[in-house]
Structures are given as C-alpha cells and as structure tokens.
Amino acid sequence: MAYPKPEPGLVIRYSFLWREQADRGQDEGEKDRPCAIVMTAQGDQGDTVVIVLPVTHTPPVVPISPSRFQRPRRLVSDWTISRPG
Template identity: 35%
Template structure:
C-alpha cells in the first residue's frame, strides 16, 4: 500500500461496480478500470470513507453526466493521453478503506491535479444534492 493512499485525485485500478450491476445483485466489478478517488472523509474512528468515480473510454450517453479528461490530466494520472477519456460524475462507488475487500492494489498509477479534482468533487456534490447521484455501496 502506498504510504500516501488515499488522497483525493489519485487514479487507481479498481474493480468498479456500476450501479446497474449493483441493482442486479452483483457484488464484484466485472473488470479493473482506472478510477479516481474523488473524496476522502475520515470519521471519528479513523476510518477512511472513499467516493470513487469511474474513468471510461466509451463516450457517455447524453443522459449521463461526465467530464472529459484533458490530455494534461491524463498524463498526470498516467493514463493514455491519446485516448478520449471521461470521468463519470453522476455515479460513484462508496468504499471504506479499512473494511474494503475490493481495494486490492492500493498503489495509485498517478493523480489528477487538485484543480481538476475539485471540479469533479463540486459536480458530484451538486448531483448528490439534487438526489440524482447513483451510489454503489461496496461495504
């Protein structure tokens, strides 16, 4: 495990569980995909609550909310800068680091800049406030 994990903006390879899979009773993501740790909250017991957003190469449908990943951010995160990438911001996985069975490799591949991550977090908070954030609980 990386000594600085978890930090907002870190991009990890994660078995992301889509909400539609969660609703069908699936408990495991079908494949490891780059995902961004967007929010880290530490509770009174010292547990790290993570909100993790998926990164995809598939252009999102018009009914989804996503942010294109600029080439500079892709390079920072050690993603392929030649691919078109999006961070999905209307859906996240919720996981608790100390109780997680899905966070196997806790070494980030890279990180997005603080400005880009704050933009993602602000959008996710807004979507959550509108009660339209899809959350798959991984605990």
Template identity: 40%
Template sequence: MSREFRPGEVISYPYLWAWQQQHGETEGGKQRAVCVVVAIRGASDGNTHLALLAITTQPPQAGRAALEIPHIERKRAGLGDLKQSWITVDEYNYDIVERSWYIEPNQDTLGRFSKSFMIKIAGLFAEARGRSSRVNRFD
C-alpha cells in the first residue's frame, strides 16, 4: 500500500454495521463515507491497522452514541451536499490496509475533519470503547 492513512481522513468504504454482522452478513450494503479514527502501523507485522467510524444521514437511535457533524466539518470532509449527518462512535470496522478486500491502493480521500473536531470524535470513541462493537473486515 503506497499511501498513509491519518486520523480524521474521510474515505469511501463498504461499512458493515454490527447488526448486519449479527444477522450473518459479511458485506456492507453500500459504499459510505467513513472516518479514520485510529491508524497504527503494527510494530510486529508492519501493517497499517485502521478503526473506521461510519458516517450516516440517519439520526442515532436511542441508546446509541453518535456526534452530529457541523456544516463546516461536513464541507471539510467532502460531505457538503449532505444536510445533516452523524458519526457513529459506539461501533467500528477494524481493517488492515495491506490485507483489506475493501481499501484500494492509492485510494483518494473525500476530505478531512479538523484537528479540534477529531479530538471530540476521538474522545467520544474512547468513552464508548468499553461498550462498542468491533466488526473485523480482514478475514
């Protein structure tokens, strides 16, 4: 893989929701914008490990942890055509770039969130980690 992924980048990805996985599905229903919240190069394997958060136009259901994306941040992320959107922080897709079936070499980003907005996202993601669902996408 020739490009580095950085937290805050927004890319297109076939996100698999945890409820879809629980129903036996293995593929995301559609390409959607996702935010790279964690990007770590593994010390033992040299691979790039990503935690990806879904961006959706659907308001969060009761009991879910999500953050509404302000207009200026939607523009920065390349999502300016969406009237409202949220980033879900209580579940994530875990993928390994070099083993991924879903990330293309030299894949372009849609945009990137600001550092201050990413701090909010990362803080909420960290708070939700104990009760969040991880969906592995590299198997």
C-alpha cells in the first residue's frame, strides 16, 4: 500500500513523544496515536519535514491559564482546545 503525500490536515498514526517522556530519558513514544499534520516543508537535503500535533481526549495534567494562549506558540506539547464556529 502506498502512503499518501504528507499535507496539512491529514491525520496519521505516529509514536508521538510527549515532553514528560523525553524528560524521563525516553527517545520514542510509548504507543502510536492519531496525529494531525499541521505543516510540511522541504529540508536542507531535499527531504520533507513534517510537523505533527497529537490528537487526544485526555486533558493536561497541569492546568493551563488562558493567558498562556496569548503568547506566540513555540512548544508542540502545549495543550490546545479547539471549538467549532
């Protein structure tokens, strides 16, 4: 089976490494989970670089204040809540 070309909006299965896992010294996620591709770009070597965000129903362990959503986004492991409309 051929894989589709990575493009924003595509949902894939990926072994996402959470920050807490990396802090414990892990270098690979514990299980495959659905992740949304949010951006793709060409790397220096001509390869495709893909940025993904995990899709989860579990809320964050540490509550996030609304003011954190006002700053520029830099960390992919931050919690983002989306609502329709």
